[in-house]
Amino acid sequence: MQLTVLGCYSATPRTFNHTTSQxxxxxxxxxxxDCGEGTQVQLRRNKVKFSRIKHIFISHLHGDHFFGLVGLISTFNLLGRKTDLHIYGPKGIKEIIVLQLKYSKTWTCYNLYFHELESNQPQVLLEDDKVIVETIPLNHRVYTNGFLFKEKPGDRKLLMNEVLNYEIDKAYYKSIVKGKDILLENGDLIPNEKLTAPPKPTKSYAFCSDTAYYPIIVEQIKNATALYHEATFLESHAHLCASTMHSTAKQAAIIAKKAQVQQLILGHYSTRYDDINNFKIEAQEFFENVICAQDGLTITFD
Amino acid sequence: MQLTVLGCYSATPRTFNHTTSQxxxxxxxxxxxDCGEGTQVQLRRNKVKFSRIKHIFISHLHGDHFFGLVGLISTFNLLGRKTDLHIYGPKGIKEIIVLQLKYSKTWTCYNLYFHELESNQPQVLLEDDKVIVETIPLNHRVYTNGFLFKEKPGDRKLLMNEVLNYEIDKAYYKSIVKGKDILLENGDLIPNEKLTAPPKPTKSYAFCSDTAYYPIIVEQIKNATALYHEATFLESHAHLCASTMHSTAKQAAIIAKKAQVQQLILGHYSTRYDDINNFKIEAQEFFENVICAQDGLTITFD
Structure with missing residues (x-):
């Protein structure tokens, strides 16, 4: 699992600060x-192959999280994309994109699917045999979802010595790694735990931006490998959180601690701050393993 | 009169190529x-003071000419702008911007006026005592206007020797520079031409993008100080002009020659070309004074 931060600043893009996209x-x-203005250029800069993106998740309809979407959709079209594209985002996102395509008298040469969201309960957006993605309803000025990306457990690991010891036919291996017990010809039942070790632990990534301090999410993101939580302000500006419905670095750290995640990644900094390291210092008083997101940063979760 | 090119490439923004804005x-x-995606960052990079922009002219509703507009409008709002802002562009532009503001539950803290265009005849968009701006209807895949920016003639210059010679009272100077003849007390009428020299020649700038080769515009842009004309292709790709309704460098030069402008500025290059100097070489076979626009280029018209 690997995360690349394309932009992690709030409000407006600047010469060296890009708005949210990962x-x-x-x-x-x-x-x-998310897909703030300029995301397509950040994708190029970070050498992300456009055709590999098949699913785009938009947290909410504030410009710093989606003004780059229509441009990206158009560029995919100009490049002759053939692959389907799925957009998950708040109700209204389809109307906004389609209106602009209509006035430009272009449509996409690929299939574009909108999955509009309006539930205030977590819901599964995508599931296959390896991954599951669900919404994390957040608490912001407009309807907003975070997203929880979870690996599904893989197959259990065959303990070859045990399997050979019981002279089990290879034909059963596939079902053993799926967790099946084995009935030997002599009538003995060998429990699966004797034949296999547990699969590799799964990883998960919780993206929570934008939101006011909202402990309701703790239960859902419990034990995540990594939590990206917005920290628009430092505690010195905590009084701005109520009206803007954003969080401080301290509040993000408290959520990380309550949820017992392995790692906290901070971002969505207000551009009023010159030194983002202060976010880390503030958070680490409450939660040890903190990283400050930076545009262009890649984090690999081993 | 001074022009700064913020972006001059067609289709999609890239790491070092910005879409149209000036x-x-x-x-x-x-x-x-025009206001392609990323224009607000280009404005910052080129140190253009946001509050000085009071009028934005959008040629047409293809993304590479207006996807940066909603972000710029939002940023003006976040910065607490108080000054009125006027947007001139094709019918539909208001619906597109307002829809996005509506979903983000923000409105502007300044007055935002939309002037929607749908005429196929030149029309005056703005006029004061010094400047007049009119549309130049173009020929593109969607409804498109170029824009003609013209200085109005200033006052005539007082020939002080003559004025003193006739012992004309200072109270008349203001009307003399406006072109009035003077009746002396002895009954002699002094024609204005004896008392004044003509004002400085006026300058004008014609912005013509995007358009197929369209000689109808020649009459309107005649003798312009500078013509920016799109040159998406070189003649080697002239066969693409019909379907895309774009021009070649040669066609832009022929328009410049017919209109007897002083200077031709080429831009809106397709990103298929590595060396934009070839646009200049092609154009100069037909019109001598050619400049290739480049992102960040500033041209002062003396």
């Missing part, structure tokens, strides 16, 4: 999360 | 012409 590689997927 | 300083105005 690429998550998980199993065989490359997911794009 | 800033024209003419008299006391700073006009923004």
């Amino acid at each position: 690429v998550l590689q998980i199993k065989n997927h490359l997911f794009l999360i | 800033v024209l300083q003419i008299k006391n105005h700073l006009f923004l012409i």
Whole structure:
């Protein structure tokens, strides 16, 4: 599982600060999360192959999280894309994109599917044999979802010594790694735990932006490998959180601690701050393993 | 009069190629012409003061000419702008912008006026005592206007020797520079030409993008100080002009020659070309004074 931060600043793009967008590689997927203005250029800069992006998740309809989407969709079209593209985002996103395509008298040369969201309960957006993606309803000025990306457990590992010891036919191996017990010809039942070791632990990534401090999410993101939580402000500006419905670095750290995640990644910094390292310092008083996101940063979760 | 090219490439923004946007300083105005994705960052990079932009002219509703507009409008809002903003562009532009503001549950803290265009005849968009701006209807796949920015003639210059010679009272100077003849007390009528020299020649800038070769515009842009004309292709790709309704460098040069403009600026290059100098070489076979636009280029018209 690998995360590339294309942009992690709030509000407006600047010469060296890009608004929210991330690429998550998980199993065989490359997911794009949010798409602020200029995301297509950031994808090029970070050498992300456009055709590998098949699913785009938009948290909410504030410009710093989706103004780059229509441009990316158009560029895919100009490049002659053939692969289907799925967009997951709040109700309204389809109307916004389609209106602009209509006035430009272009349509896409690939299939474009909109999955519009309006539920305030977590819902599964995508599931295959390796990965499951669900919404994390957040608490912001407009309807907003975070996203939880989870690997599914793989096959259990065959303990070859045990399997050979019981002289089990190879034909059964496939069902053994799926967790089946084995009935020997002599009538003995060998429990699966004797024949296999547990699969590799699964990884998960929780993206939570934008949101006010919202402990309701803790249960859903419990034990995540990594939590990206917005930290628009430092505690010195905590009084701005109520009206803007954003969080401080401290609040993000408290969520990380309560959820017992392995790692906290901070981002969505207000551009009023010159030194983002102060976010890490503030958070680490409450949760040890903190990284500050930076545009262009790639994190591999081993 | 001074032009700054923020972006001059067609189709899609790339790491080092920005889509169409220009800033024209003419008299006391700073006009923004087109607004491709990333324009707000290009404005910052080129140190253009946001508050000086009061009028934005959008040629047509293809993404590479307006996808940066909604972001710029939002950023003006986030920065607490108070100054009125006028947007001139094809019918539909208001619906597109307002829809996005509506879903983000924000409105602008400044007055935002849309002037929607649908005429196929030149029309005056803005006129004050120093400047006049009119549309140049073009010929593209969607409804498109170029824009003609013209200085108005200033006052005539007082020939002080003559004025003193006739012992004309200072109170008349203001009307003399406006072109009035003077009746002396002895009954002699002094024609204005004896008392004044003509004002400085006026300058004008014609922005013509996007368009197929369209000689109908020649009459309107005659003798312009500078013509920016799109040259998406070289003649080696002239066969693409019919379906895309774009021009070649040669065609742009022929328009410049017919219109007897002083200077031709080429731009809107297809990103298929590595060396844009070939556009200049091709154009100069037909018109001598050619400049290739480049992102970040500033041209002062003396």
